[in-house]
Structures are given as C-alpha cells and as structure tokens.
Amino acid sequence: MGLMFRKRKKYGPIILNFTENGFSSWSVKIGRWSWNSRAKAHRVDLPGPLSWKQDKSRA
Template sequence: MAILFRSRKKFGPLILNFTENGFSSWSFKIGRWSWNSRTRAHRVDLPGPLSWKQDKR
C-alpha cells in the first residue's frame, strides 16, 4: 500500500489540485455546483451523501 500526496489550494471559488508530480487540475465551485478541468464534468451536491455528475464525453 503506497502513501499518496495530494494537496488543494483554495482561492475563493477557484480550487487548484496538486499531486506528487505537481499541478494536476483546477476546479471552480459555486454553492453546490462545481466543474473540474481534467474530467470536464459538472457536479451538483445533493442532500446527504449523494451527488449528481454529468460527464462531457
């Protein structure tokens, strides 16, 4: 089992994601809605442990 390095830096609604290899992706989050640059997916947080995701593929 390996230990993985992950880090997130938040600047308001902009989130920068880093891994052990450096910069990974950026995300934009407003309220319950978010968008990720790597997966190009929209996500909406629903009540409880649920969420809805729409892929752009």
C-alpha cells in the same frame, strides 16, 4: 499500495489540485455546483451523501 500526496489550494471559488508530480487540475465551485478541468464534468451536491454528475465527454 503506497502513500499518495495530494494538496488543494483554494482561492475563492477556484481550487487548484496538486499531486507529487506537481499541478494536476483546477476546479470551480459555486454553491452546490462544481466543474473540474480534468474530468470535464459538472457536479451538483444533493442532500445527504448523494451527488449528481454529468460527464461532458459522454453528453
């Protein structure tokens, strides 16, 4: 297994994700809620190390 390149650029609540192949996905994060364009999933950060995720493709 080799090294993986990942880069994140934040512009307010919008986050752009890049890999070694270029642009990967974008996310929106407002408070504890976030949504990712690649996974098409909503996520809510819960207290401690927990989080809740709703996958849109299975809902």
